[in-house]
Amino acid sequence: MTDAPHVRLFLPGPTEVRREVLEAQARWMVGHRMPEATELVAGISPRLRRVFQTEARVLISTSSGTGLWEGASRNGVRERVLHAVNGAFSERWADVSARNGKAVETLAFDWGRPVDPAALADRLRGGGFDAVAVVHNESSTGVISPLADLAAAVRAAPGGDDLILMVDAVSSLAGADVPCDALDLDIVLTSSQKAFALPPGLAFAMVSERAMARAATVPGRGYYFDFLELARYLDQDQTPATPALSLLCALDVQLDAMLAEGLAARFARHRAMQDAVLAWADARGFERYAAPGAESPTVSCLRTGGRLDVGALNRFLRQRGMILSSGYGPLKGETFRIGHMGDWGVADVAELLEAVDAYRETAPAVAPAAS
Ligand SMILES: *Cc1c(COP(=O)(O)O)cnc(C)c1O
Numbered sequence: 220m221t222d223a224p225h226v227r228l229f230l231p232g233p234t235e236v237r238r239e240v241l242e243a244q245a246r247w248m249v250g251h252r253m254p255e256a257t258e259l260v261a262g263i264s265p266r267l268r269r270v271f272q273t274e275a276r277v278l279i280s281t282s283s284g285t286g287l288w289e290g291a292s293r294n295g296v297r298e299r300v301l302h303a304v305n306g307a308f309s310e311r312w313a314d315v316s317a318r319n320g321k322a323v324e325t326l327a328f329d330w331g332r333p334v335d336p337a338a339l340a341d342r343l344r345g346g347g348f349d350a351v352a353v354v355h356n357e358s359s360t361g362v363i364s365p366l367a368d369l370a371a372a373v374r375a376a377p378g379g380d381d382l383i384l385m386v387d388a389v390s391s392l393a394g395a396d397v398p399c400d401a402l403d404l405d406i407v408l409t410s411s412q413k414a415f416a417l418p419p420g421l422a423f424a425m426v427s428e429r430a431m432a433r434a435a436t437v438p439g440r441g442y443y444f445d446f447l448e449l450a451r452y453l454d455q456d457q458t459p460a461t462p463a464l465s466l467l468c469a470l471d472v473q474l475d476a477m478l479a480e481g482l483a484a485r486f487a488r489h490r491a492m493q494d495a496v497l498a499w500a501d502a503r504g505f506e507r508y509a510a511p512g513a514e515s516p517t518v519s520c521l522r523t524g525g526r527l528d529v530g531a532l533n534r535f536l537r538q539r540g541m542i543l544s545s546g547y548g549p550l551k552g553e554t555f556r557i558g559h560m561g562d563w564g565v566a567d568v569a570e571l572l573e574a575v576d577a578y579r580e581t582a583p584a585v586a587p588a589a590s
Pocket of ligand 1: 231232283284285286308354356357358387388389390410411
């Protein structure tokens, strides 16, 4: 594997991992109850809280983000949850809640549209829910939703102070502003392999005191994703089960880099990459899938317009050591996606876009694949 050619990932996850971060995983193994492991977690926690912009706990899970979807649904929802659905990931999270025995209602929006705060406020007016779930950044459609306005709508709803607001920030956190405490969010989860630019295998969740208090009243939380259990151990700089220690070493290194760059600078870099991609797309007539103003700063979803065979494009790009993403699920063929998250900069994105231009000069215009 180490000698396999390096393909630079412009995907909406997994994202490119810097060599320094990869190599941090090669440290000698330690036991997870040895002081070395406790010190590692003790050092990570405060920096993780800074990235989440919170004073509350940020739980560490050895799983992908999907595991913490299940955790959020099982800990945060007592009986009935309202899931805003505007793409593939929000649709799947609603399914996860249902499969965990929760009564699920959905507030649906056309794909490509953000979650509308007024529509959310409207739906919450009648009461009946004890939790609300939203996906901040729909990686399937390249759409970001107005989190501050959504949070305000939840708190202003009848009984809003008791509503648990659960946010999937998997492809936004650390690439876009998610001020957990300032917005009074309850559960905010993300995966290591998106804007954190780590290998996959870890997931993190900010859990407010309100959410912890809720979890204590909800039966059937299970064990692996029980927030009370995770918190009890985290308070001693430990985890209930053996964590992915090598990944924690990578996180340790990456947190330093992220905080040295500064969150504001990191968000600005993501917007600059987005600007470069959108300007390129506009100049070439590739329309944005996202509704105007809802374009994601971490992943751009563009319509092929029947003028790009993404499979052939990626074969061309691979020879140049790069890859981008096809459309998600039903949008395959109709769209392609450029992940510009993690540690990439504008110059890297420009190199990718130049290569796409080079492909377009050599390739005949084609209809999108039927599949
Ligand atoms: C990638 C992604 C997920 C799934 O996360 P995993 O870490 O693959 O389990 C969930 N939500 C969004 C928005 C994503 O982009």
